[in-house]
Amino acid sequence: MPRQLPYELLFQVFALLIAFILVHGAYVTVIRPQADIFLTAEQAALADDPHHVPQRNFYVVVKDYEQEACFILMFWAAAILGFKGAAAWRQRGLLDQDLLQLPPDLPIGPEDTRELSRRIDELGPGRRNFILPRALHTAIRRFAATRNVQDAATAVREVCEAEDDRLESELSIIRYIAWAIPSIGFIGTVRGIGAALSLANRAVEGDITGVTQNLGVAFNSTFIALVISIVLMFFIHQLQLMQERLVLDARSWCDANLISRLRVRPLP
Secondary structure, X not given: OOOHHHHHHHHHHHHHHHHHHHHHHHHHHHHHHHHHHHHHHHXXXXXXXXXXXXXXOHHHHOOOHHHHHHHHHHHHHHHHHHHHHHXXXXXXXXXHOOOOXXXXXXXEOHHHHHHHHHHHHOOOHHHHOOHHHHHHHHHHHHHHHHOOHHHHHHXXXXXXXXXXXXXXXXXXXXXXXXXXXXXXXXXXXXXXXXXXXXXXXHHHOOOOHHHHHXXXXXXXXXXXXXXXXXXXXXXXXXXXXXXXXXXXXXXXXXXXXXXXXXXXXXXX
């Protein structure tokens, strides 16, 4: 898969830049100004009525830097998930095609392997790198070289196992993002609690505004990070399930349409 890594790396870099631009732009133009307006209105209401009960506001909950970082990582992970999900969906489309282009139940002998390899090569360089053509091509070449059906079946299994390991390793970046989001939330918790403790002297004097605002930073950052992490982990597991089913279905397709039809004529 020599051409996929640079392309995917470029996609991930640009996806991160776009996510940063969009989220930071939304924070600068909408979220933080709206949060400041709401907090100013709440302070005015408290000054007029000491018994006023402060209300929660979405913009205030998400206005801090930790929440902004969590949203950037969330959209970045969503872009990578979409990229990998689309790739798996394109590969699944080949399972509905007759790649061998042979009549049903027609036995396949070693003399047919060259023609079958040519038909798979006609798919083009992009689709030829999908798991199903690679498994078929490897099994056909192994059968042509060894004239052994078991060797061809082993070749299919090895290709599918290698593909499964590759897909699993490529999910590491998304799992890292899913781990980093709650960690950033806890950083906000530590920052907010630390800032609240630094204002303890004012709280003793009766001014608890700074303490409550900083405690809000602490709890809001953790709340947003955990919610994003829960949603993101759901889609990660859905992608992993899609990829595992793709590998299993590709192996079943090879067994049903190639391995079960291989025949070796006995030597005279």
